Amino acid sequence: ETGVTQSPTHLIKTRGQQVTLRCSSQSGHNTVSWYQQALGQGPQFIFQYYREEENGRGNFPPRFSGLQFPNYSSELNVNALELDDSALYLCASSQGWTGQYEQYFGPGTRLTVT
Amino acid sequence: SQQGEEDPQALSIQEGENATMNCSYKTSINNLQWYRQNSGRGLVHLILIRSNEREKHSGRLRVTLDTSKKSSSLLITASRAADTASYFCVPSDSWGKLQFGAGTQVVVTP
Numbered sequence: 001e002t003g004v005t006q007s008p009t010h011l012i013k014t015r016g017q018q019v020t021l022r023c024s025s026q027s028g029h030n031t032v033s034w035y036q037q038a039l040g041q042g043p044q045f046i047f048q049y050y051r052e053e054e055n056g057r058g059n060f061p062p063r064f065s066g067l068q069f070p071n072y073s074s075e076l077n078v079n080a081l082e083l084d085d086s087a088l089y090l091c092a093s094s095q096g097w098t099g100q101y102e103q104y105f106g107p108g109t110r111l112t113v114t
Numbered sequence: 115s116q117q118g119e120e121d122p123q124a125l126s127i128q129e130g131e132n133a134t135m136n137c138s139y140k141t142s143i144n145n146l147q148w149y150r151q152n153s154g155r156g157l158v159h160l161i162l163i164r165s166n167e168r169e170k171h172s173g174r175l176r177v178t179l180d181t182s183k184k185s186s187s188l189l190i191t192a193s194r195a196a197d198t199a200s201y202f203c204v205p206s207d208s209w210g211k212l213q214f215g216a217g218t219q220v221v222v223t224p
Contacts, residue, residue: 058213105157
C-alpha cells in the first residue's frame with residue numbers, strides 16, 4: 001500500500017457530462033501527476049502539479065484540467081466527456097519533480113463513458 | 115520527454131527461472147525507472163537508476179544501465195507466480211515528465 005488514495009473507485013458517466021476525480025497524496029509529497037490508462041496500454045501522462053501549480057502537460061486537450069490544494073491533494077476534471085475517455089485514471093505522488101523521484105501510485109478510478 | 119521501448123513484448127517462464135527484459139530509449143536521460151503493474155497491487159515503483167550508475171539491485175531484481183547504448187535491462191531472479199505482471203521502463207530527462215510505453219507482459223507459471 002502506497003498511502004495514495006483515489007476516489008471514487010468506479011464511475012459511469014454519459015457522453016457530454018463532466019466528471020471530477022480526487023486524489024490524496026502520500027504524506028510529505030508535494031507533487032502529483034495524473035495518468036490515463038486505456039485497456040492493454042501503458043499509462044499516458046496527463047499533467048503534473050508541483051506545489052499547487054501545473055508545471056507540465058501531456059497531449060491532452062484543455063477539457064482535461066486539474067487542481068492541487070494546499071494539503072497537496074488533487075483533482076482531475078474532465079469536461080464534455082467522450083466515449084474514448086473511458087479508461088483507468090491513475091494519480092501518483094512524489095517528493096518532487098516526477099523525473100527525480102520515484103512515484104507512488106494510487107489504485108485508480110475506473111471511468112466508463114456510455 | 116520520451117518513452118522507453120520494452121523488449122520482448124511478452125515473456126512466459128516457469129517458476130524458479132530467471133526473466134530478463136530490455137529497454138531502449140532515444141535521448142539523454144537523468145535517470146530511468148522501472149515499474150510493475152498487476153491486478154492485485156496496481157502500479158508499483160521497482161527501481162530508479164541514475165545516469166551515472168551502471169547497476170542497481172533490489173532483492174531479486176537487478177537493473178543495468180548503459181547510457182552509451184541508451185539501453186537498460188531488468189533481471190528477475192528465481193521468479194515466482196507473484197511476479198506475473200506488466201513491467202515498464204520509464205526514462206526521464208531533465209524536465210522530468212514520465213512517458214510509459216506498452217511494457218513487457220510477464221507470465222510466470224507454477
